[in-house]
Amino acid sequence: MEPQWAVGLMTGTVLDGHIDVALIRTDGERVAEFGPYELVAYPDEINAMLEQALAQALDWGFAGPDPEVFARAERVLTLAQADAVRRVVEGAGMGLGQIAAVGFHGQTVLHRAPVPGRIGETRQLGDGALMAEMLGCDVVYDFRSADMAAGGQGAPLSAGYHAALLEGIGAPKGTAVLNLGGVANVTWRGADGAIAAFDTGPANAPINDFIKSRGLGAMDRDGALALQGKVDEARLLQRLDHAYLAQPYPKSLDRFDFGFDWVEGLSDADGAATLTAFSAAAVGKALDLLPERPTRLIVCGGGRRNPALMAALGARAGIEAVPAEAVGWRGDAIEAECFAFLALRSLRGLPLSFPTTTGVPEPMTGGRIARGR
Numbered sequence: 109m110e111p112q113w114a115v116g117l118m119t120g121t122v123l124d125g126h127i128d129v130a131l132i133r134t135d136g137e138r139v140a141e142f143g144p145y146e147l148v149a150y151p152d153e154i155n156a157m158l159e160q161a162l163a164q165a166l167d168w169g170f171a172g173p174d175p176e177v178f179a180r181a182e183r184v185l186t187l188a189q190a191d192a193v194r195r196v197v198e199g200a201g202m203g204l205g206q207i208a209a210v211g212f213h214g215q216t217v218l219h220r221a222p223v224p225g226r227i228g229e230t231r232q233l234g235d236g237a238l239m240a241e242m243l244g245c246d247v248v249y250d251f252r253s254a255d256m257a258a259g260g261q262g263a264p265l266s267a268g269y270h271a272a273l274l275e276g277i278g279a280p281k282g283t284a285v286l287n288l289g290g291v292a293n294v295t296w297r298g299a300d301g302a303i304a305a306f307d308t309g310p311a312n313a314p315i316n317d318f319i320k321s322r323g324l325g326a327m328d329r330d331g332a333l334a335l336q337g338k339v340d341e342a343r344l345l346q347r348l349d350h351a352y353l354a355q356p357y358p359k360s361l362d363r364f365d366f367g368f369d370w371v372e373g374l375s376d377a378d379g380a381a382t383l384t385a386f387s388a389a390a391v392g393k394a395l396d397l398l399p400e401r402p403t404r405l406i407v408c409g410g411g412r413r414n415p416a417l418m419a420a421l422g423a424r425a426g427i428e429a430v431p432a433e434a435v436g437w438r439g440d441a442i443e444a445e446c447f448a449f450l451a452l453r454s455l456r457g458l459p460l461s462f463p464t465t466t467g468v469p470e471p472m473t474g475g476r477i478a479r480g481r
Contacts, residue, residue, distance in 0.1 A: 109456065111140035112208035115197065116448030117189050119215050121290035121363035122312050122410060123162070124326070125155045127189050129196045130444035136452035138272055144200040145441040148192040150185075157181045158215055161233065165217035166364060170229045178217070182233040185215055189234075190242040204245050211451030211475075212236055212249040219362040221261055222467075228256045228360075230263075240478035247478045248451040251460065254474040260466035261360035263293070265474075267305035267465040268453070269446040270295035274406075277435050284395075284402035286421075286429070287443070288312060288411025290363035292391055295465075296398045304398060305465040306357035309350075309390030310366035311411045315383045318368035322376050331416025334384040337377030343370060347386055353393045358467035384416050385424055392425030408432040408442040450475065 111133045118128040127150060131143030150158075157180065164175040189212065197204055214234025222228035236249030252262035270285040274297050285295040290313035295305040315334075316327045328334055347370055352359065371379040395401050405427055411417050412431040421429040432439030450460050459471035466472075 114448035128444035209451040211447030236478040245480040260468035263360040282403035288409040308394035334416035337381030388420030388424040
């Protein structure tokens, strides 16, 4: 088919107060053109409501009726994200009639990976039907549920898009993609085109939560605190014995699966340094699980802006790590672009997940489609 314009939306579990909005022209197999990208700020009251929803989701744990805040948060975030789509599309001099689909990921409030004898569960807030009604174009949403119902991890879903990006730049063998969001995930591509992907461990979430708990802001901006601190090597070594890190893939995480309680008692700087070292060292252990260890990582997601974390990848994971911009990619846009790409795949009935990425028994289509006018 001819490539078409699609919009992708993403709000990560780090709750940075923004909606990522990206346009690409794609057929769901390759990217023909990269369009506008914008970070659109949420009003403060929406971000506060989402923080409340995440906190209540932990207590809810998929048991019993939804917390009341879910419905309120879902409506306001859907309205805000629909407005963001309209703003970015029209700001680019385009009309919504030119958009084949919007890939609306929604806000993940809880993710529980499958275990033997129990399928996993995941919950994203986002009303695709309401967005389709507001925008008048097709909206693809609820990307993860079908995968999990089939026994998959429901994450990561970015592998197919990462592989398309690697193909687009003719990346040499040994190059993998690392996304540093609330958690970290890696995509590996073999010489034969085979792909593997999984969550490596924590990335920014425990660091951010630690910084907030100390009343020092929302994040360790520019890694400044970690760079002043000293890693507690004994605590780090003990933490690297965590069972998840040795578990074979496919595997996935919730942003709360790794906390920061294990660095309590350390100074602000030493705690930040130790958490940062752990996120990087966990990546190193993950790379050892792949069929062939990569020699270079192209890094996307907010964590690539943290010099302490990027340096730790070299020191603790033993690999060259370069930001996405070094190869011409838009590092902040990649996750949103991914859901535009997946939306077109969903419309075409192409698989979104694979046995070697989420553990489904066979390549799986996914996503619910809400038709526009």
